[in-house]
Amino acid sequence: MKPSLEQLIADFTQLIGPVPAVPAVSPPIAADAAGSPAAPTPPPPPAHPIQKVDHAQRGYDFDATVAPAQVVASSELLDRHGFALDTMTGVDWIAQGEMEVVYDFFHPTANIRAVVRTRVPRQTPELPTIAHVFPGANWHERETHDFLGIRFLGHPNLTPLLLPEDATFHPLRKDYQP
Amino acid sequence: MSNLLSIEPVRILTYLVGICAFVGANAAYLVLAERKIAGRIQRRPGPNEAGYGGWMQPFADVLKLFAKQVMIPPGTDILLYCAAPLMVMAPPLMCLAVVPFGESLVARNLDIGLLFVFAFGSINVMALMLGGWASRNKYSIISAARVVSQNVAYEIPMLLVVITLLMVAGTLDLNELIRQQAGGFWNWNLLRVWVNPLMPVTFIIFFICMLAETNRAPFDMAESESELVAGAFTEYGGMGFGVFFMAEYSNIVLGCCLGTVLFLGGWQSPLPLAALSGPLWGPVWFLLKMYALIFTVMLVRWTFPRTQFYGLLNLSWKILIPLSLFSLLLTGAMMKLPLVLQRLF
């Protein structure tokens, strides 16, 4: 069961549908009058939600941007293709008022690295859990919740994993004050 | 001198002091010897700071243990908690009273010596179990349960082996047992294959059982430090732990004494030469054989990893007990064979 990159792209195109699932770029809310000096210049959103990437330059082969509601479906798709969950990351794009969640997948035999990313609004950072598809996501989601405060709906046990059990802060948010 | 020793109270007192000194010195210096041997096996010097070559190390250890405050953790059963170290020390002291180190060098030459040793030796288990139970610690309780099942499992093949020897010897008197093994090492029970061709195997069964009964590696289920921290001794500190430690070594001494008496001809010289036997040579041979066995015990500990608990029980119930039963039957058959042949022909 070795999927090819082309097949993966075809499947994801079908999953995402004809409408580009990139959420409309919300206007920057921070860097005007308040003049937050730390407002970074975010990378330009990918032209197309599904991209073939040069591994030698970026370290992965496939990049798909999906809507939050499609996260479970896309992880199920990758699960069917025999991918393994590598890791999960959150990135706080404070200037855009969004949080990006990046799912990294590797394939044990086919040498394809796939990245699925989605963006949620910073005010309501909520995503469906994929712990029932990949049990390994259980800890990764807890960790992402620890660090960035992204709530994974339907997660069996969304308690602090690495932070103290009474932690209410999220240290990797860019507005976190220690 | 011999007249004085024939007075019973004097004799008892002398041997009491003697055995306590023997056990104490052995326990102290066997710890050092074990650490030195372990160091040798592991390519490191071992303790070498206290005194020349570390010979003062036992004193330093004991001093440290004595200086520690006696801590009784809250919630323990204080009576049992304190009684356990005493109970674990009692059996080796008692049993050594009947072990003949020389033909006449025995505190009390009981004609039921062997029974006496096994009767008292079993108290050891109870002490560990009580200590583990009274400590009110989950690791200790697991350890206590392990000790009981392990000792029950290994008592059986050990007794079967001993019964085999009893059938051959026809006596429970340890001195008499040794006298029967006179006349060179080929007459030792270990090598008396004409009585029972499985005699060497029987000795190995005995040795394994002895390791298991004294809770020595690779069968140290009671104190499997990587699983149960320190097992039954987890909550013991200071001299409470020290006594358990001493008892472990005393039990090894006792076990190896028994092995020497039952299989290696006790105080008999390995060669039937008049120059090598006699009342002075007896204890020398005995101790040489005993320490050789103790050295093997230590070598085994530092060579093998620990067995798994259920594997340990399986070894006893599925291999050692059938094997020792078979050996017992074989001995019986071989003893009766001449009679049957006589009847027939």
Next chain:
Amino acid sequence: MIASKESLADGPDGQAPQETFILNLGPQHPATHGVLRVRTTMDGEWIKRAEPVIGYIHRMHEKMGENRTLAKFLPNPSRIDYLSAMHYTHAFVGAVERAAGIEVPPRAEYIRVITSELNRIASHMVWWGALLSDLGGLTPFLYAFDDRELILDLLEGLCGARLTYCYYRFGGLCNDVDDEFLQGTRAFVKHMPPRLKMYRDLVTDNIILRKRLEGIGPISAEMCRKYGATGPVIRGSGIAYDVRRAEPYSVYPRLDFQIPVYPECDSMARYLVHMAEMEQSLRIIEQALDQLPAGPVMGKVPRVLKLPPGDTCYAVEAARGRFMVRIVGDGKDTPYRVKLRTPCFSNLSLFEEASRGMILPDALAMLGSLDLVIPDIDR
């Protein structure tokens, strides 16, 4: 550990479950090698549920990465998994080089491979000794450290550190190797095979060890995939997944070596993978020494290193599995986000499922065979 009222009444529904009790293995326990706590619900000696509780030495390396410049963060990765510091530095350095497009001279890449593989052997030796001491055999530990000492001496001569090396730099190495190192490494490559044979004869073929490890702690290939377990764990489950081959980096494509795979899925398979990997590492070192080109060990690096916008991943095969650095830049000299994907985190996460219904000594043997380094889990 006193069985407090609280810990006894700590069942899933707040009630003490009948017939079971809760045993806290750790945070200080001889078998957990660090501050790992495993909260086990036991039925006698049988484990009903073993839930690892982690985070006791969490240091938030990822936040540190965001707060300081790349060069200042460079010593940090080696503190994550102190036993395979070279690999971790390699991944971080590699991620920055890939993002900033820095060329590394071939000599530097070869030396990186040599030192990384030396470090892998050292790490496996520690694991081997620790596993055996978990199983009650205390002697192999000292032998393992004897061999490891030789590697530590070699690497100390190279970069001054014995454990938490910071030898790699963006674009190369901090200094070239000397003849002493090259000769010492050649001597080590000759010294090691007889030792590995001795370990095989003395330890691997020991019946007690085999009984303790064979069939114990089965982890299926499917479970490895679902949990993202990598390294010797996935290779002990019959899948030849090795980052050195799956996502070739450095000069590994030019070197000839095999990926040891055992299909038995048990602890013994993981053990044998480790042992075979050391032999392969020796092969790699020997080839790399033979092919070692002359030249500089430092490439052209801009004075102020700035990461372009966008994210870059760089994965290496660390001693315990796949270690990946995902670095997100925003055009500044500090990364916008650093994600450290550590192998032990994923490898431990399957413990709860895999240990269900095992007996305590077996579960600890399996925990040992997973080859955990706790700072690597907690980061």
